[in-house]
Amino acid sequence: MNRQNVRIALQGIAGNRLRSALTMLGIMIGVGSVILLVAVGNGSAVSIQNSIDSLGTDTLTVFAGGGFFGPGGRSTGAESQQITLTAKDVKNLEKKYNAPDVSALSPVDQDGGVTASHDGSTWTAGSFEGVYPSYASIENEQVRSGSFISEADLQEHAKVVVLGTTAVKSLFGSASDNPIGDQVNFSGTTFTVIGVLKTKGSSSIEKLDTTALIPATTMQDHYTGTSGGYSEIVASATSPTTVDAAKSEITSTLASDHGLTTTEASNDFSVESASTLISASTSSSHTFTVLLGAVAAISLLVGGIGVMNIMLVTVTERTREIGIRKAIGARRSDILGQFLVEAVLLSVLGGVLGIGAGVIGSLFKIVGVQPVIALYSVFLAFGFAILIGLFFGIYPANRAATLRPIDALRYE
């Protein structure tokens, strides 16, 4: 192939601008849509991943009963009413020789249907929970103002409460209000507000900001009673890599305390880690990405068929021209070089425009998802588009170039 072929190919492209533009458009739309749709799928996966990360990847939750994902479901089976997690369980797990990979623990002692009131405004707590001071670090909670429940509060069974933003808004009229030191009444008992939680992410998996937290000891005194158990125990592992070890330590410790085998224990309690959630959600968002990718691949294929069509028509229409060129001395390689350069130029140009369109399109939020471009989709779409352009540019050209000049000249 020499410079002349490039020149002749450029003349060929310029000589038929509309056809060239249509070919490029087909490739551009195909490539652009693959990149964009895969980016949307990818973006939703990334946002789910981020919100799971904000829960803490080293966090473990012990559910009473069959658990969230295990048999029986969460707190609905008959057993979960009888067999509960107790303060003794928490004590046992706190012992380093029982669970060396657990760094912090906190019971979550829930009481449902508690109504809070302040100065005439009332609010039904989304979750009214008794916890340990360690709860804040385990669940990644931070206070916006004031302070979290302290060890002293726990020991003294102090009547203090830490409120979520929504609670503040409902009780004090404005979310930005600073209610530290104010009194709030929870179903008859008066608590002093000592802290307000920072707003966390917006994931639906979280309890959001409808929380009211009090010391676990106070909770038992005034609401759930000492005989009752906890609905959950949250724990954090020493590091994200020891989550699995911590999980099995917790399981065996609790099973032996309750006098159960590990198999029986699955009906008594269950231990879930964030990684369980992650794998569940990544597999669903992966499905989503694959689905979008498939739709996009179909559009690339349809675009590709359009390109094939134009290329085939072009070359067929130019069979006569190929005949003339051969008659005046063009070799087969000259003809192939010309069409190769034409096809490469058209498909590379279309592909580059498609990448541009995909990149620009993914700057915008699409159905609430910020697209994140997956590099593999760029290469895949671009490569596929060029292959289509090349094959359907070269194959018919080669067919025409192998004809005898006179047959190509007579072609209609």
Add this chain to the structure above:
Amino acid sequence: MRGALSSLRRMIDRPDPAPEPGSSPRAVAGSRPAAVIDVRQVTKTYALGDVAVHALRGVSLSVERGEYVAIIGASGSGKSTLMHIIGCLDLPTTGRYLLDGIDVAAMSEDELSDVRNRKIGFVFQSFNLIPRTSALQNVELPLVYGGIRSSAERLHRAQRALTMVGLGDRFDHQPNELSGGQQQRVAIARALVTNPSILLADEPTGALDSAATVELLDIFDRLHTSGRTVVLITHEADVAARAQRVVRLRDGRIVSDEPSLQGSGERRVTLTSEMSPV
């Protein structure tokens, strides 16, 4: 047009393996005259569905270097078919065709391309210019395929060839912006631009008026005089008369092959031993 002819005189230098201008190939006394075109018992059959169309039914024709031959015959008698075979654009169904002593059937595709490019200039009955491409680029194209790298040289030679056929002012016109006669002349310029030793023309004067016809025939005479082999197809008697030799085709057979009656210059008869019977 006189100017055009004088520029032609300058342009028509010697074709590659050419004898002295004006001299007859016969002048090479003693040595057997080399037949540059040697068609032997060639048939061409087209299959149209179940029907076989016999375009050529056993044609033998030998043309020596420097000869000027006219092929005449009724429409459909196989003139163009024979010319395409001579021009290496098509292959015979049976029989052999030797060009410069080499059997065309033995040549590779690329060799055939090079023969068409360097040795043969072909003027089609229907011009066959490349659409959406200027006259100059059309004429330049054989030089591109001929591997002439300097674009200045290509341009210069293409301009000279177009000027020679009287189209010095139509370089940038595309085929659809030219009259039939002008397209014909672009096609002739394209055939001549590589300076081939054989010029084949299928009814080159078909689209020209009588003045332009005379002009063109002068060009052919000049080419002949400079030693090129010229074969042309024509319907017109006065065109055929300019040749040395007239071959008449009928129904795919050669029915007569004789010296032109009024032909100027030397006349010769080359009746091959394989002359097909009438």
